[in-house]
Amino acid sequence: MELSYQEKLTLIKLKDLRRVKFEDLVKETELDQVAVMRAVLWLQSKGLAKLHEKQKKIVKLTETGKRYAEIGLPERRALKLLVERGKVVLDELREVLSDDELKPIVGILRKEGWATVRKEDKKLVLEVTEKGKKALILERPIDKVLKILAEKGEVEAKEIEGLISLNELKRRKIAEEELKTEREVEITEEGLKLAEKGLELKEEISILTPELIKSGKWRSVEFKRFNIKAPVKRIYPGKKQPYRAFLDKIRRKLIEMGFIEMTAESLIETQFWNFDALFQPQNHPARDWTDTYQLKYPKYGFLPEEELVERVKASHEHGWITGSRGWGYKWDPRMAMMLMPRAHGTALSARQLAKDIQIPGKYFAIQRVFRPDVLDRTHLIEFNQVEGFVIGEDLTFKHLLGILKRFATEVAGAKKVKFLPDYYPFTEPSVQMSAKHPELGWVEFGGAGVFREEMTKPLGIDVPVIAWGIGIDRLAMFKLGIDDIRYLFSYDLKWLREAKIIW
């Protein structure tokens, strides 16, 4: 039978002791308590030793009790003063008693019959009795118990129960009781047989030290067997924020799919780029005070170069040369200059289209955007939008559907998609896509449309531009295993520490 060093040592000690208190066994082996306990349990599981456990009630002094053992019980101190002076006014007892002790003292002295109490000049006067005088040298059970407890530290309850009721000690807060397990270890027949055959004790080590390696001493030691199944403490490494990790992944996918990343200089945008350049009329309900943030400071930004502004204005007012009749109202440059936190990534697409771009080309941005909403389980006040466009001479509606479908398969792992007519002020035709996610079922997954010519022509673009956006929040929530959207921007460190990695 394979025995560890500790087990062998314990068994050898038990051979002589047969049955021994656990504490004594620890002393004998000179090992630490945990090691002996582990050895005993292993020996027990191998049928070589037996651990007996018995619970007993013990009594020990409280802090108050310890003090009384030192300076005497309050009634003893009072009696001593009484005997010395024969008669005292209650207040005189303060010389030997604390405030707490003074209150119950009259009752105790009376009960013991050590003093008589009467009122003189409105003051309580105590006078010692004969019994009191004799009591000075008599030992009551409580005095005896106090002495025993002070000497032994703790005793089994049954040892003093004959002398005094435990309740009295507890009521006076002199002593408290405690349950304690007493352990004894006994060698079994089989253990004894094995021990008598003789056991070879080879030094056992738990940690392989550099010294052992250097000295070569590792050859003559035995390595303690570890319980490799023992549970360990969980540690939390530094990790990416899960939602950011998810966004990183989408970013990589889009780059793989041939998209060029767009960025913005500021989170703040002029209404010109957020709305006007997208052919969204100035009286559109989305531009209402309730649906669009405005800034208190700074209030207005600058418009881009005049020719561009003039073209956008003309497109709004009468369609310019776009073949459109326009919205038919007077366009207000002041409104276009108003600043706001960017409300959608399409603003970036518009900026990009007005700059130099590759045709054909594919562009995307993962952009932080802001909407006036109340933060709750289903709404965020700022979030990340994945948007972009594809531009090319020969693009058609079929391609628009093709791009959306590719997103659905690549990003959402969807097998099936469904297209629905939709409406955006800046695209026509417009599509919404639902994708069949393997676990979530049909999910609204994105939208796309061909940018209106009223929008693209003023920006200097004469070829079709397919604008797209993918709705990633539900997918992210699913990936992250959350049903509260606020956890995308989690302020809960425990949750972040425990979150699984996204890759």
Add this chain to the structure above:
Amino acid sequence: MPKFDVAKDDLERLIGKSFTVEEWEDLFLYAKCELDDIWEENGKIYFKADAKDTNRPDLWSAEGIARQIKWALGMKKGLPKYQVEKSDIVVYVDEKLKDIRPYGVYAVVENVKLDEEAFKQLIQLQEKIALTFGRKRREVAIGTFDFDKLKPPFYYKAVEPEKIKFIPLNCEEEMTADEILEKHEKGQEYGHLIKGRPYYPLLVDSEGNVLSMPPVINSETHGKVTEKTRNIFIDITGWHLDKIMLALNVLVTALAERGGKIKSVKVVYKDFEIETPDLTPKEFEVELSYIKKLAGVGLSDEQIKELLERMFYEVELKDGKAKLKYPAFRDDIMHARDVLEDVLIAYGYNEIEPEEPKLAVQGKGDDFIEFENAVRELMIGFGLQEVMTFNLTNKEAQFTKMNIPEEEIVEIENPISLRWSALRKWLLPSLMEFLSLNTHEEYPQKIFEVGKATLIDETKETKTVSESKLAVAIAHPRVTFTEVKEILDSVMYHLGIKYELEETEHGSFIPGRVGKIIVKGKEIGIIGEIHPQVLENWGIEMPVAAFEIFLKPLYKPSS
């Protein structure tokens, strides 16, 4: 955007054909609606339709959807035809309404059978048009009346508020105009549209009975519509004639779909007269090649004609062009693109085989974002947990709680909550907030964020610039300046950047344990032990050491 309820039976009665619920799901797409919800009530199946197109109010009722589906399925084709009979009814419009609510248009629809569903649809359509298309009644307000109870001609007048007194809808007592604005539910909701004007608009009949005080409320006693009403008088007011005329066309043709007979009304303005409704079809012309090219599904001229006829167009093909007539209840055709969309909806989006464009292009991530990502990787290597916090915050968090004087930062004029009323100019307050929300969680707590700080820059187009920053905060019982300096030092080493620390004073940090981070003679950040006053302000009972730096000055484009 607008959502409304329709009964399956009612729709099928209007179409004259039954469908399964699954079929309905697809049929709604022809009407640019999504089937949002299905439920049963009193043994009847109801649908909630979510109308996508805010410029197509003709599709916001059972009548409109049924009409669109009849056409889309080819049960009818071309222009829907409606008879409009001239009547001798006249409405006189007061020119004093010019700056108050200048225009009104009117019609009568006779012989309408308003059963329960039809009645519901009529009310619902009015509400949706006034709410969405009419911008909460500002641009379009609609009143309908039981014509048999009224005595024409009618007068749309401007009346001094104090002279107005009538029993408003759903009330029992007479109220003055201002009492209505103050006490009546609709008065409170829409009163602001006329309040403070010298006159309020009022519609009265020849006997001086008040029918309505547009755009706020109708009368309870004169002309209230019930399910028994057979002949309906419609009144629509607003600011733009074309807009209210479109609303009127939508309403009268919807009622005509239920067998109503439309009669026109003469509206007399000071300088001109019009006869409303005017259902004369509108005209448009498109190049067929334009449609074919962008659709990309190989359509022939005839096919385009046939598809357009299913979307209410009368089509004449000529010289590669389609000359179109379309019904007066539509006003959304601005550009050939709008016609193209109709062609594709009639064709069916889901009948088209998606095709990925083959473009010879190569993807590319932004270099600076790649750099940010490399910095994030490095920070994770130190065992720091990445966090992502909001840019929206407030001045108290940015300054007061950080124990520093307030500065001008980007502030929102109309925040939903004061808590989210400004954009952050530095990240450490966000990290402090994060730590303050996790004081019960095991320490050490080591966090970082790479995020934006938005600064004022008067030279920029948006007067602002959002700079990328790295912020780090470490909290545990024995954290010191040295621990964060070790991290900063290692970051700088691994980025190959020489830096110096310069002693400084900063209210957020303990004096003598704070330094400016200097790179090439320029201050790019701050490092130190957070001041106990700041910790107390955030309710953090644990020492914190932190730094924050701009990333742009550390960036060298990778080759």
